[in-house]
Amino acid sequence: MDPTVATPISESSNITDFVVTNRNGVKGLSEMGLKTLPKQYIQPVEERITVSNILPQESIPIIDMSNWDEAKVSESICDAAEKWGFFQIINHGVPIEVLENVKDATHRFFNLPAEEKRKFSKENSPSNSVRFGTSFSPEAEKALEWKDYLSMLLEALMKRINVKEIDETKKSLLMGSKRINLNYYPICPNPELTVGIGRHSDVSTLTILLQDDIGGLYVRGNNDSWVHVPPISGSLVINVGDALQIMSNGRYKSIEHRVVANGSKNRISVPIFVNPRPDDMIGPFPEVLAGGEKALYKQVLYSNYVRHFFKKAHDGKKTIEFAKI
Numbered sequence: 001m002d003p004t005v006a007t008p009i010s011e012s013s014n015i016t017d018f019v020v021t022n023r024n025g026v027k028g029l030s031e032m033g034l035k036t037l038p039k040q041y042i043q044p045v046e047e048r049i050t051v052s053n054i055l056p057q058e059s060i061p062i063i064d065m066s067n068w069d070e071a072k073v074s075e076s077i078c079d080a081a082e083k084w085g086f087f088q089i090i091n092h093g094v095p096i097e098v099l100e101n102v103k104d105a106t107h108r109f110f111n112l113p114a115e116e117k118r119k120f121s122k123e124n125s126p127s128n129s130v131r132f133g134t135s136f137s138p139e140a141e142k143a144l145e146w147k148d149y150l151s152m153l154l155e156a157l158m159k160r161i162n163v164k165e166i167d168e169t170k171k172s173l174l175m176g177s178k179r180i181n182l183n184y185y186p187i188c189p190n191p192e193l194t195v196g197i198g199r200h201s202d203v204s205t206l207t208i209l210l211q212d213d214i215g216g217l218y219v220r221g222n223n224d225s226w227v228h229v230p231p232i233s234g235s236l237v238i239n240v241g242d243a244l245q246i247m248s249n250g251r252y253k254s255i256e257h258r259v260v261a262n263g264s265k266n267r268i269s270v271p272i273f274v275n276p277r278p279d280d281m282i283g284p285f286p287e288v289l290a291g292g293e294k295a296l297y298k299q300v301l302y303s304n305y306v307r308h309f310f311k312k313a314h315d316g317k318k319t320i321e322f323a324k325i
């Protein structure tokens, strides 16, 4: 089947062909006016989120960055990365208009006709690093403007694990490559039966996430419970990824998270994944082990780690076992 030719769903052999092979995306499916969720999207009961496992009284820390050079701001960043692996930042200096432009651009892209979006599918894309698929899409350059700010965040986190200087080698290990995804979660006929993104931890060093005002991102709390990350206008969500958990020898934790589907609104989110380079070897920093702490992780080639992540379905925190000693 030629995936570049649009095929009406009635002529497709099944929904998967329509959405995946013919690259109409879940948005194409959602716009057909389905009354019930196709079986391909129904999650096993244990993977669904219900009111019984949401902790409404809990919330991840919100850190005000207006006085970012004060020691207490660094302290709160490190505390949040140790305890939660997830936090929101406000008054971070990235103009609201820039954030709004990113959200508008995301909507504009997904609202393009399917044949336009298909030009960026794996087989058609003019670049290996820009890819349209179901639930993730092209790289954009705007995000790189946020690098300086991120560098400050990493400095704060490094100090607590005895890394006094971020030299060129460390810089490459911590933030040598970046990737931006545009996630689109279309209106779903039976949101309670499916997931937007299944349970996973990111493979990045840090992820900086811009979400819209709809909500639906949940972070793993204690004992099989989930904590909602409420949208706060102008804020950015920061989370620790597996690479930082490995480099800090487990001091900072990459936390499982997931996204629920929505029955009445189309949701977007824009994560920027800040990563080591694919050819970097990553493992616990010598500074972290200097005091005699036992290494929990071995040295792994980052591209092997990422390949392992993409080879399997989302499976919570299991990716990191690949690097465990």
Ligand SMILES: COc1cc(/C=C/C(=O)SCCNC(=O)CCNC(=O)[C@H](O)C(C)(C)COP(=O)(O)OP(=O)(O)OC[C@H]2O[C@@H](n3cnc4c(N)ncnc43)[C@H](O)[C@@H]2OP(=O)(O)O)ccc1O
Pocket (backbone or CB within 6 Å): 135, 136, 177, 178, 179, 197, 200, 202, 203, 204, 273, 275, 278, 302, 303, 304, 306, 307, 310, 311
């Ligand atoms: C998608 O839903 C997601 C995504 C995420 C997190 C996404 C991230 O991007 S985290 C950052 C990690 N990645 C990078 O920084 C670099 C991107 N990748 C690469 O540079 C290379 O792929 C490589 C890791 C160096 C491996 O290169 P190579 O040996 O040449 O193999 P490839 O053919 O490129 O890739 C192997 C395999 O993985 C798939 N894949 C790679 N990157 C992505 C990607 N960003 N999105 C989707 N799939 C990717 C690739 O298609 C290959 O699979 P095949 O089946 O096609 O063989 C978090 C949560 C989500 O839900």
Ligand SMILES: O=C(O)CCC(=O)C(=O)O
Pocket (backbone or CB within 6 Å): 181, 183, 197, 202, 209, 211, 216, 217, 257, 258, 259, 268, 269, 271
């Ligand atoms: O959509 C969201 O809020 C989170 C997306 C996410 O976890 C990811 O793309 O890795």
Ligand SMILES: [Fe+2]
Pocket (backbone or CB within 6 Å): 200, 201, 202, 257
């Ligand atoms: Fe994620």
